[in-house]
Amino acid sequence: MKISLKISLLLIILIVAILLAITKGSVDIPLAELLLKENWQVLYLRILRILVAIIAGSGLAVSGIALQAILRNPLAEPYLLGTSSGAGLGAVIAIILGISSIYLPLAAFLGAILSIILVYQLAKQGSRIPVQSLILSGVIVSIALSGIMVFLISVSPNEALHGIMWWLWGSLQFYDPKLLLLVGMVVALGTFAIFIFSQDLNAISIGDEEAIHLGINTETIKKILFFITSLITAGIVSICGVIGFVGLIIPHLTRLIVGPNHKTLIPASCVCAAAFMVICDIFSRTLFTPLEIPIGIITAFLGAPVFIILLKIKQAVK
C-alpha cells in the first residue's frame, strides 16, 4: 500500500474519532442537537478536550521519535530525560505553597525545564553529549526528583495533594483557552522544527559517526533536538500531567505502518497519535461515567494490545 494512502487512512480514522468524541460523553447528546445554543457549553468543553488530546498526542509522539533517533534506543520516550519527575515536583511544590490554582502549570513547566538542565549538565562531557550518559543522567535525575516528590507528599498531608494523583496519571481536563493556545503553538512549532530535521534524523538513526560521514553536524543537531523535545514535553506535561506510553508506542506503531523514514514517519505519527489520544479520551469519559478514568491508564490499556496485534500481523506477513 502506498504511503500516501496509508496516511489518508489514518486521517480518516482521526476524523471519525473526533466526531465520536464530540458526541459521546457523560451526557449523550446527538450531533444535531449539539449545535443548539443551549448545548454550546458542552460542545465547547468537548472540543477543548479534543484539542488538548491532539496537541498532547502529536507532541509526545514526535518527541519520542526524535529521542529514539538521537539516543538510538527504541525504548527512549519523552519522559526519559527527567521531564515528568521535574514537572511533578514543581506541581507538588506549588500545591504545598498554596499557589496551585493559578501557578500550577508554570510551576510544572519550570520544574520540567530545570530537571532537563540538570540532566544536560550531568551528561555533558566537554562539548559532546554521549548517548549513554544522557540516558543514565535522565534515569538518575528522574529517580532523585521522584524521591523528593514522594517525600514531600508523605511529610505534608495536605489534602490538596490528593489532587496530584490525577495529574500523575494524566488528564485532558484543561479549560484555559489562552494557555492552551500558547502551548499549542509551542508544540506545533516544535513538531514542525523536528520535521525539518527529518534528513538529519534519518542519518543519525544509522549511527553517530555515520551521520558525520553524511555531512550532519551531529553534536549541534543533538543539542537542538534535545532543546526542542524538552520544550515540547515540558509544555505538554505542565497542562496535562504525565501521559505515559504515547511517546514510546506511537513511534513504533507508526514505523510498523509507514516505515522508518522520518520524512513520512513524523507526519504520519502526528495523525496516528492524535487519533489514538482522541479514542482514548472517548473511553476515559464513557467507560465508567460519570467517573473519568485518567487518560494515562487508558493509553496503557489500549496501546499495548493494539501494538501487539500489529506486531503479530507484521510478523505473519514475513
Add this chain to the structure above:
Amino acid sequence: MDLLKVDNLCGGYGKETVIRDVSFKIEEGGFLGIIGPNGSGKSTLLRLMSRVLIPQTGKIILEDTDIARMHLKDFCKKVAFVPQDTMINFSFNVWEIALLGRIPHLRRMQWEGRRDFSIAQNSLSLTDTLHLKDKPIDEVSAGERQRVIIAKALTQEPILMLLDEPTSHLDIGHQIQVLNLLKRLNRQNNLTIVVVLHDLNLASEYCQRIILLNAGKIFKEGEPQEVLTYQNIETVYKTVVVVNKNPISFKPYVVLVSGER
C-alpha cells in the same frame, strides 16, 4: 596530482595521542592500503581523515583545501566512508539506505529527485545488490550488508573513498568480490581509495601503495614489495614470517610461520 596530503598529523581521543606526526600523500586515482598491528592507530588515522576526529596538530589537505576549513557537507560530497560493520536498529530497506548517500548533496528540506534515484540505482547495480532493494537492511546477510553500505558510499559520488576493514567479517569469496569491485571502481571511475586492511596478502594484491603503521607512526611507506619484507613484518608484528611471491601476480605473499610444530 596530489588528491590528499597529510602533514605532521597528531591526533587521538581526548588528551590521548594515538597518531604521532604522520605525513604522507595520495595521488589522484591511487589505491592506498593501511596496515599495522592492533592498536597501531589505523582506525584512528582513518577517522582523522574523515573528520570524525579533530587533529591535535597538523593538517589534512584535500585538493588544496584544508579539510578542517571545509563545510562538513561539502567535504562529504567528495569523501565517503565505509565503516567496519554497521548494526542498524531501524528497518530501513536497502533502497532507502542507498539513497541516504545523497544527503550531502541535498538541502535539508529537499526531496530526492530523478537524478538522485538513478545514481542510487547505479550504485546498487555496481555492488550487485539491486535485486535486494526492497529488503529491510536487518534481513540481509553480512556480506550483502557490507556491499549495500559501499553502495551508499558510492551514491555520495565521492572522489575519495575511505574504508575501515571492509572485509573482516566476510568469507573469502565475498572478500575477493568486494576488493575486485573496489579495484574496478578505482580503474574505471578513477575513484581514489584508502583502505585499512588487516590481511597483509589482500593489501599486497590490491593496493598500489601501502603504509605500514606502528605505534602511531609510519614505519614504512611504498609499493607492496618495498613494505612487505620479512624484516619489516617481523619488527612490527613481532612474529616470524616468510615472504614469497604470489605465483599468479608476482606480488609479495606473506607466509606465516607457526611456532608450534
Add this chain to the structure above:
Amino acid sequence: MRKINFIVALGTGLLVFGVALTRSVPAGTVPSQAGTIPVKPRYISLAPATTEILFALGLDEEIVGVSSFCNYPLKAKTKEKVGTFSQPNVEKIISLKPDIIFCTGLEQTPVVNALRQLNLKVYVSDPSNIKELLNSIRDIGRLTGREKEADTLINKMEQVLGQVNVKVKLIPPEKRLKVFIEIWHDPLMTVGKKSFVDEVLTLAGGINIAADTLQPYLYFSPEQVIKRNPDCIIQTYMSENEPLKTIEKRLGWKEISAVKHGRVYNDINPDILLRPGPRIVEGLQELHKKLYP
C-alpha cells in the same frame, strides 16, 4: 553563540508563558453580586457538608446535582450524581446548567479552577472553625435568597453551642479528659490544632493530645500516643470490630489509660463529627456525652 540563543529563547518562552498565565484565570472569590437570583435557580453541591446546609435552608427542587458521597438527608441520594467528591465530572456539571456550584477547597481545587475557567459561578467553602462555618452558612443563605432560613439555622446551632458550653464550664480543668482522635488506623492519623475537629473537641471539653502540632491532619506515631496517655480514644471511621479488642492488640497500647478503662469509642457517626455542616452541633453533643456521661 548557540548557548545565548538557547537562553534567550528560554527566557522569552517563560516570559510569554507567565504573561499568558496571569491573564488567563479570573480572580475568583465569593461572587458578591448585586445581581438577582434567578426565578428557578439551579444549584449543584460537590461537598456532602454543603449539601446538608442547602437542604437545611429549605432548598430541594433547586438542587439539581450532588456528589456521590452526599448521603444526607435521604432526599440527597435521589439527586443526579455528578461524580465523586474528588473527581467531579465537569461535563456532567455543565450539562445540568447550574447557576451556582458549591465546592470545598483543597482536593477540589483543580475542579474549581476548571469551572471558573469556563466562566461558571463557584462558591468555595472551606471552614476551619465553627465561626467560619457559621459565616459560610450566612453566605450561602445570601446567595440562595434564604437569609431568613440561614439566620434560623445559625441561631439553632448557636443555642446548642451555648448549652454545651455551659455544661463544659462546670467541669474543672483537672477533670478535663485527654483525648486521642483517630482518623485512620493504618497509617495512624489524627487531627492537629488547626483542624475543625480539634475545635469541636475543645468545645466538648476535651483536650486533644495532638494539639501541639500545627497541621490540620497528620500522621501520628503510635509510640507518642502511648507516651501521652489519653483518657479516651475516639475512632472516627466505621469498622465492625469491637474497637477495644483490636486496639488492645497494638503493641504497648494496653497500658494506655483509655484502653485500661475501656474508654475507646467508634460509634459516633463520623459524618456528624467530620462534616463542617449543620449536624456538627449534634456531633458536639454526642462527643460531650461520650466524654462526660
